[in-house]
Amino acid sequence: MSQRWSFLLPVLMVWMAFASVTDAASRLVSVGGSVTEIVYALGAGADVVGVDTSSTYPEAATQLPQVGYQRRLSAEGVLSLKPDVVLVSSDAGPPVALEHLKAAVEVVEVSSVYSVAGAEAKIRTIARILGREDQGEKLVGTLHCDLATAQAALNQVRSQPRVLFLYARGLGTLYVSGTGTAADAMIRLAGGVNAVSEYEDFKPFTPEAVVTAAPDVLLMLSRGLESLGGIEGLLQLPGIALIEAAKHRRIVAMDDLYLSSFGPRLGAALRELIFHLHPELQPDSP
Numbered sequence: 001m002s003q004r005w006s007f008l009l010p011v012l013m014v015w016m017a018f019a020s021v022t023d024a025a026s027r028l029v030s031v032g033g034s035v036t037e038i039v040y041a042l043g044a045g046a047d048v049v050g051v052d053t054s055s056t057y058p059e060a061a062t063q064l065p066q067v068g069y070q071r072r073l074s075a076e077g078v079l080s081l082k083p084d085v086v087l088v089s090s091d092a093g094p095p096v097a098l099e100h101l102k103a104a105v106e107v108v109e110v111s112s113v114y115s116v117a118g119a120e121a122k123i124r125t126i127a128r129i130l131g132r133e134d135q136g137e138k139l140v141g142t143l144h145c146d147l148a149t150a151q152a153a154l155n156q157v158r159s160q161p162r163v164l165f166l167y168a169r170g171l172g173t174l175y176v177s178g179t180g181t182a183a184d185a186m187i188r189l190a191g192g193v194n195a196v197s198e199y200e201d202f203k204p205f206t207p208e209a210v211v212t213a214a215p216d217v218l219l220m221l222s223r224g225l226e227s228l229g230g231i232e233g234l235l236q237l238p239g240i241a242l243i244e245a246a247k248h249r250r251i252v253a254m255d256d257l258y259l260s261s262f263g264p265r266l267g268a269a270l271r272e273l274i275f276h277l278h279p280e281l282q283p284d285s286p
Contacts, residue, residue, distance in 0.1 A: 010209060015238035031070050032089025034261035035110050036061050038123055039087065041139055041264045042132045050081040052092075057257050075100035087126065088250050112262070114185035116147060119262045139264055146267020153271055154191050157278040163192040164215035164245070167202060174237070176206035176213075182260035183219065190273040192217070207239025215240040217277055218245040221260070225253040 029050040030036040034057035039048060045060055051069040055061045067077040075097040078086060082141075092098065092109070101107050110125055112118070120140050124193045127136020165183035167175040177183045178199040187194050195213040218234075228234050230245055231251055240246050254276075258269045275281050 014138075014229040027082060027084045029067060029072065029081055029083040029086045030061075031067065031078075031087065031092050032110070032112070033070075033086050034112070034122065034263035035089050035126065037257065037261060037263045037265070038126045038139075039130070041123075041131060042127055042135045044130050044132060047130075049177060050078065054257070057255075063206060073101075075104075076113065079104055085129075104278070114180075114182045114262050115212050116189075116266070119143065119264075119266045122262070125266065128228065136181070142184040143267055146239060146265075146271065148275060150271035150281055153274045153281060156281060157191050159191075159251075159278050160278050161192050161216040162195040162214065163187045163214050163217045163219050163277060164195040164210065164243075165219045166210075166224070168220065168228050170227045175202040176205050176209060177202055182262060185262070186259060186270065186273060187219065187277075189270055190277050192277050205237075207237075210239045211242050213243075214245055215245045217241075217250045219273075220253045221256040222252070222253045223256055225251075 005163065026047060027049045028039065028044070028047045030039050030048050031052045032202055033052075033054040033056060036048070036051050037057050039045060040061060042060050045058075048061065048064060050065045050067050052068060052073065053066050054070050055243055057093050065081060067081070068074045070092045071251050072094065073092060078101055085108060086101055088098070088107060088109050090109055090112045093160070098107065108129055110122055120143065123143070124133075124136050127133050127139070151267060165177035165187065166172075167177065167183075178196050178201055179194060180200040181202065184194050192196070195215040196209070218240075220234075225231070228237070231249070234251065235241055235246055245251065252273070253275065254269065258265055259273070
């Protein structure tokens, strides 16, 4: 290729990648709950032959063969499904499994950014990969409508509660969210304040840290709360009974993927969280 046209090479390579995926995408393996949710929302669920364990929505996805958790993929398990294309969230791993997959099949990574713009970009990226751009724009339009409804509710709030997000998978797996997580982004978008801002990502739960955070609200994933034995089990954790959130039973649990996926249901999930965090929005509030 002459130097005159060499500037077109990166564009051509991207176009060829997307074209090959679109043309051959008759068997998809989808890795990452929000990726899978978007694929189905775009009407391409019939092409999906396998998912990871974080793909819990819609119900149809849970009936498919599973290839492990997105951060601990089995390359052999994925390849056994004979996919034409593997769509993976940018959270997927380990790297050695991804390299193994890339050597054998088309792998397309979809970026996970915890923001409204990130959700829009994720929808449009997957729509483009699947050759369903029109459906993607309709899905983004629905997202915008849901976000507008959430914003209308947020415009009415007066409170700014301190919210602590606790991740649990039984007593042996307890972590508190700092900044930069999906939970942190949702708390801020819903008009709350993350009660822990001293560090990024997650750190192990300690009674001292929770008491120091002094949250007005405890936010959890539904499966996490269930793994502790519900609210009564949660209240038995050291330090929890001492915080205002526990004393006033301001404990919010939402479906795992619904709260944290930053996908098509972001606006609906955000509106629900806004109502949970701000009691003045409740019909019987003074």
